[in-house]
Amino acid sequence: MRRRIPSLNALKAFEAAGRLGLMKLAAEELCVTHGAVSRQVKQLENWLGVALFAGPKHAPTLTEAGYRLLPALTCAFDQVDLAVRQIADTDEGTLDVSCPGTFTMRWLIPRLHHFNAHHPRVEVA
Known part of the structure; x- marks a missing residue:
């Protein structure tokens, strides 16, 4: 149905x-x-x-x-x-990130260490 x-x-x-x-x-x-x-x-x-x-x-x-x-x-x-x-829901695994280079350099990379500190078992690729 x-x-x-x-x-x-x-x-x-x-x-x-x-x-x-x-x-x-x-x-x-x-x-x-x-x-x-x-x-x-x-x-x-x-x-x-x-x-x-x-x-x-x-x-x-x-x-x-x-x-x-x-x-x-x-x-x-x-x-x-x-x-x-x-x-x-898991705190493990790989997070595959794809975004424009300018965004990556100016916004993502400067903040990535905060994410890694809160989610140490997640690999960012």
């Missing part, structure tokens, strides 16, 4: 915005722009056919539908996080 679920990015954007209370904070957590979070939440609202947030853009509040959806998504993402950590 095929699952009928909306975009995972849209679900993540809504969950972060609902949990943190602001689209701006959700954007910071997800490393995207405020506009990207707003568009994803709007896409989810369109897919569901209900509003998840109400009120002014600078201080949105969850609607009844938003309050009902948020705890289920938070729990589901917590379970995914736990499952992934049980399989992939």
Whole structure:
């Protein structure tokens, strides 16, 4: 049976915005722009056919539908996080880094010793 679920990015954007209370904070957590979070939440609202947030853009509040959806998504993402950590979390192995030379010389290399001090069993290649 095929699952009928909306975009995972849209679900993540809504969950972060609902949990943190602001689209701006959700954007910071997800490393995207405020506009990207707003568009994803709007896409989810369109897919569901209900509003998840109400009120002014600078201080949105969850609607009844938003309050009902948020705890289920938070729990589901917590379970995914736990499952992934049980399989992939390790302080050992090789970290393969690829980036432009200027970035490597000016930003990465000067900070690499801090990473090595905190993760001595990870080889950076």
